Amino acid sequence: MPSFSPEVVAAVLHHMNDDHRDDNLLIARAFGDRAAESATMVDLSEHEGRWTYTVGGEEHPLGVPWTTTISERAEIRREIVVIYDRACAELGLEPRPH
Template structure:
């Protein structure tokens, strides 16, 4: 096992990152928007996931506030650092649940 600097988050293989982003942006676009509304801007109107590493996920979103037409960055940290692919799903599910709680929405059941 290689030693990683504590300040450097674990980097997943590019193919894993691509698969996670594809899945989130194609199959869970609504979840991305919930996450953006809960942790970025309650007026977010669109959001997509653009990155993932061992310490958190990255999204960009647009807001209906009208102050900025550009996509705004959003970084949300995981509950704890992760290094394994299955942990990505676990942390995104936990994040979705936190977003629902923040917004007062009933989360859907997880398979």
């Protein structure tokens, strides 16, 4: 049984894909392919966030594990921030304040 209701998942995806498109792309470049041209968060579970990213017109899946298994909505934000910070470190970028 999934940890998060469809409404929670939809709200997170809407927020990430409307307000954090650049963060999605940064995550895709850090953990998928440096040449990623676009990225969209497509799902999440208690174990990972899932994105798709595009390189040369071809779409690729990407799963990035959380640092721990999560079960509360507030933990989703915390784990996405952790992934964002890790992506910045991987790419040699200074993360923006949270």
